[in-house]
Amino acid sequence: MEYHIFPEQQLRSFTENIFKAMGCSDEHAQLAADVLIKADLRGIDSHGVARLTGYVRLWEKKRINTKPHIKVVHETNSTATVDGDAGLGLIVAPWAMQVAIRKAEECGSGWVAVRNSNHFGIAAYHTLMAVEQDMIGFAVTNASPLVAPTFSTERMLGTNPICYAFPAENYPPMVVDMATSTAANGKLEIAQRKNTEVPNGWIQDKEGNTTIDPHGLKAGGSLLPLGSDREHGSHKGFGLSATVDILSAVLSGASYGPWAPPFVAFMDPLPNQPGQGLGHFLGAMRVDGFRPKADFKAHMDNWIKRFKEAKPINENQKVIIPGEPELAAEKDRKINGIPLIEAVVKDMNEVAAKFGLPIL
Amino acid sequence: MEYHIFPEQQLRSFTENIFKAMGCSDEHAQLAADVLIKADLRGIDSHGVARLTGYVRLWEKKRINTKPHIKVVHETNSTATVDGDAGLGLIVAPWAMQVAIRKAEECGSGWVAVRNSNHFGIAAYHTLMAVEQDMIGFAVTNASPLVAPTFSTERMLGTNPICYAFPAENYPPMVVDMATSTAANGKLEIAQRKNTEVPNGWIQDKEGNTTIDPHGLKAGGSLLPLGSDREHGSHKGFGLSATVDILSAVLSGASYGPWAPPFVAFMDPLPNQPGQGLGHFLGAMRVDGFRPKADFKAHMDNWIKRFKEAKPINENQKVIIPGEPELAAEKDRKINGIPLIEAVVKDMNEVAAKFGLPIL
Numbered sequence: 001m002e003y004h005i006f007p008e009q010q011l012r013s014f015t016e017n018i019f020k021a022m023g024c025s026d027e028h029a030q031l032a033a034d035v036l037i038k039a040d041l042r043g044i045d046s047h048g049v050a051r052l053t054g055y056v057r058l059w060e061k062k063r064i065n066t067k068p069h070i071k072v073v074h075e076t077n078s079t080a081t082v083d084g085d086a087g088l089g090l091i092v093a094p095w096a097m098q099v100a101i102r103k104a105e106e107c108g109s110g111w112v113a114v115r116n117s118n119h120f121g122i123a124a125y126h127t128l129m130a131v132e133q134d135m136i137g138f139a140v141t142n143a144s145p146l147v148a149p150t151f152s153t154e155r156m157l158g159t160n161p162i163c164y165a166f167p168a169e170n171y172p173p174m175v176v177d178m179a180t181s182t183a184a185n186g187k188l189e190i191a192q193r194k195n196t197e198v199p200n201g202w203i204q205d206k207e208g209n210t211t212i213d214p215h216g217l218k219a220g221g222s223l224l225p226l227g228s229d230r231e232h233g234s235h236k237g238f239g240l241s242a243t244v245d246i247l248s249a250v251l252s253g254a255s256y257g258p259w260a261p262p263f264v265a266f267m268d269p270l271p272n273q274p275g276q277g278l279g280h281f282l283g284a285m286r287v288d289g290f291r292p293k294a295d296f297k298a299h300m301d302n303w304i305k306r307f308k309e310a311k312p313i314n315e316n317q318k319v320i321i322p323g324e325p326e327l328a329a330e331k332d333r334k335i336n337g338i339p340l341i342e343a344v345v346k347d348m349n350e351v352a353a354k355f356g357l358p359i360l
Numbered sequence: 361m362e363y364h365i366f367p368e369q370q371l372r373s374f375t376e377n378i379f380k381a382m383g384c385s386d387e388h389a390q391l392a393a394d395v396l397i398k399a400d401l402r403g404i405d406s407h408g409v410a411r412l413t414g415y416v417r418l419w420e421k422k423r424i425n426t427k428p429h430i431k432v433v434h435e436t437n438s439t440a441t442v443d444g445d446a447g448l449g450l451i452v453a454p455w456a457m458q459v460a461i462r463k464a465e466e467c468g469s470g471w472v473a474v475r476n477s478n479h480f481g482i483a484a485y486h487t488l489m490a491v492e493q494d495m496i497g498f499a500v501t502n503a504s505p506l507v508a509p510t511f512s513t514e515r516m517l518g519t520n521p522i523c524y525a526f527p528a529e530n531y532p533p534m535v536v537d538m539a540t541s542t543a544a545n546g547k548l549e550i551a552q553r554k555n556t557e558v559p560n561g562w563i564q565d566k567e568g569n570t571t572i573d574p575h576g577l578k579a580g581g582s583l584l585p586l587g588s589d590r591e592h593g594s595h596k597g598f599g600l601s602a603t604v605d606i607l608s609a610v611l612s613g614a615s616y617g618p619w620a621p622p623f624v625a626f627m628d629p630l631p632n633q634p635g636q637g638l639g640h641f642l643g644a645m646r647v648d649g650f651r652p653k654a655d656f657k658a659h660m661d662n663w664i665k666r667f668k669e670a671k672p673i674n675e676n677q678k679v680i681i682p683g684e685p686e687l688a689a690e691k692d693r694k695i696n697g698i699p700l701i702e703a704v705v706k707d708m709n710e711v712a713a714k715f716g717l718p719i720l
Contacts, residue, residue, distance in 0.1 A: 074649075074650060074651060075468075075649075076467055076468030076469075076646065076649040077437060077438070077466075077467035077468055078437070078438040078467045078468040078469045078649070079468035079469055079645060079646070079649030079650055080650075081650045081651060106437075107436060107437035107438045107467050108435075108436030108437055108438040108439035108471075109436075109438045109439055109469060109471055111468070111469055111645060111649075113650045113651075136607075136611075148670075149667060149670055149679045150679070150680070151672055151673055151674070151677045151678065151679050151680065152670040152671055152672055152673060152679045153671050153672070153673055154670040154671040156666075156667060156670050162600075164603045166606055166610075174602070174606070176599035176600070176602065176603050178593075178595075178596040178599055178600075179596075180596075182587065182592050182593045183593070199591050199592065201592050202592075207673070208673030208674075226586060226587055226593050226596055226597070227542065227586055227587065227592075228592055231559050232542050232559065232561050232562075232587075232588055232592070233538075233542045233543070233586050235538075235680065235682075236538040236539075236540075236586055237586070238682075239536035239538055239682040240522075240536070240538075240600075242534070242536065242667075242682060243524045243536050245663075246526055246534070246660070246663065247496075250526075250656065250659045250660055250663055251496075251647070251650045251651065251656060252650065252651070253651055253655070253659075256659070256663055257663060257666055257667065258666070274659060274662060275659070285439060285471060286436065286439070287611070289434075289435075289436040289438070289439030289471075290434060290439055290440075290441045290473045290611045290612065291434060291441060291473075291611065291612070291613055295613070296610065296611060299610045299613075299616070299634060299635070300606070300610055302634060303605070303606065303610055303616055303617060306516075306617055306618070307509060307516060307602075307617065310508075310509055310512040310514045310516050311512055311513050311514040312511055312512055312513070313511055313512060313513055313567070313568030314511070314568075317511050318511065319509045319510070319511050319512045320510070320511065320595065322595070322598070322599040322602060
C-alpha cells in the first residue's frame, strides 16, 4: 500500500475546515478535529481522519446535528444522563466527560450515561481528560452491530470498546483501550485491503464457521467476541460487550444491541428503535478519593516498573505496558508526520472539493 | 470421579460450625457460609465449600483474622477505602459493598476500594447485593499470581475476576462474572484430577510455549490471559487483569502483581510486600441515578429477550444470557442438593475432626 505523510498541523487544519463546512462552530470544529488527530497520532489509524468522510456522509443523511444543544436530562450528585441531541460523539463525549469530572471534583466520582450521540472516536481521548485532573478515567461506547454472541450467527453487538486510564508519576499514564472483539474492525479492514488471510478466530462466516477469508464479514459473517470460541472464553468477550452495551445504551436511553445505528451512511438504522442514537458511558474517580495522590502515583510507578521487568519469553520482546505503543507512535508522529494511505487521501480530497475547500 | 450429594442446609451448618470453631462470631460465620454455599448452589464448585479447608489453613498460619475490626480509612461522598484488618474476604467484601450501597443511596453511586483482605468468594455474591437495591453492582478482586502477561513467562497476576450485575423486571438479573484468564483455575483443576489434556491456549509451560498438559501450571508454567495469544488478543486479557489489579490493590493500598498473597497456605507471601493483603474494588450505582427504574428494567427485559432470540448457529444451542447457567444450577441444587467430590468431602471431614466437630 502507498502512504503519504502529512504534518499533524496540515491534517488538523484540513479536518477543522471540513467540520466548519458542515456547520460546526469554530470551537466544536477544533475539538472534533483534535479527537480525530489524537487517534492518528496514537497510531489508531482506523479512528482518525480516515473516518472524517464517514461523519460527512452521516451528516448528509441528516443523522448528525452539527449545532446540538447538549444537555443533562437527569442527575444525582455523582451520576447524570446526557442527551447529545444527535451531535458528533467527538463533541458530545468530551462534554459529558466534563460533567463527570465536575461531579468527581465535588463528591469523589462522576458517572455519565449518554444517549442520542454518534461515534465518539478513540475512548482514550476521553479517559485522558480525567487523568489530567489526577482522576481514573473510564469510557465505553456501543457501536455498529458487527459482532455475534457466542452460539449465534447474528450481528448483535458492536466492537464495544472498554477504556481505563490511570495517572502515574514518572511514567506516562497507563491506558487500557480495547475492543471487546478478538480483532478490531480496523485490523480486519487492513487485511481486506491487502487481501491477506486472517487468523482463525477473528471472524465467522454466515453459517457460524470460523473463516480465514478477510471478506467473510462483508459476505454476511460476523466478528467474534474476545476469546474467539467457547472453549477459549468467547462467552467472556460476549459478557464484556453486553456490559458495554447496557451501560452505554440501556442505562442512558440510547439504542442497543442490533438496533445500534450503524456508522456507515449507506445502512439505515433498523426500524422501531428502542432508544435514541448511540450511547456512551463515561466515568471519573478522584484518586485522592481513595488514598493520597502521591501514594497512588508512586505505587503506579512501582507497578509499571515491576511489570516491565517481568521475565520475557524472548529477550527481544519485553512485556508491553498498556498504552506504551500508542505513546511511542504519538512521539514519532508528532515529529515525523502522520501516514495516510492513498485511498483515504483520495476520499478526503473528494469531500474537500465538494465543499470548495483546498485539498491535501 | 465419585460425587456425594448433600442438602444445602447440611453443608451450610457444617460450614458455619467450622467458621465458628475458627473464632468467627455467629453473624460472621453465617455470612461467610452463605457466600460459600451461594457459590456451590450456583455451580461454581471451585469457589464453594471446597475452599473451606483452604481458609482454615490460612487461619492456622495466622494469615486470617477471625475477629477483624473492619473500618473506613478514607472517604468522600461517593468513594471510600476500607481496611479489612486481615479478615475473611467473605466478610470484608459484603461489609464494603454495604458502604458502597449506602453511598449510592445518598449520592447516586458508591465506590469502595478494599485493602488488607483475603479471598472474597464469588464476585456475584457482592454485586447481587446491589441488584437487590435496584442498583448496578460491580466487583473485582486481585488474587494469587498464576497468570503471565503477554510475552512473559512470569506469574504476575491472578485470575482477577470482573463482575457486573444488572437488575431486570421479569427476567432474573443479568450477571457477568468472569475470570480475566482464558480458563478459570477451577477448570484446570478438574482436568488435573481427571488427567485429561487441556485445550491449547489455556496454559503455557515455564518456557512460554503453549501446552496441553494439565499439570503444566504446577511444573512452573502459567495460565494465559483471556485471548490466549497476542494474535487473538491476549494483550486485552492482560489489560483487563491489570485494571483489576490496579483498582483492587494500587488504589486501596493492598499488595499487587506478583506480591498478591497466595491463597494456598503452603506458599508464603513474597518479602517486601508493597501493601497489605489482597484487595477488592466494589461499586454500586442507582439505576434511577440515570433514568426511571421502570424504564431501565423494561429495556433490560427487551435486551434479554432480543438476545435470547438471536439466530443460533445450531437450533439446539441458543444464545446464553450471562448468569443463566448459574441460575439454572441454583434452582436445581436448591432442590436436589449439592454434589461434592470424594476428595473434597474427605478434606472437609479431616478439618471437622480436628475441631472435634461432627463430620459430613
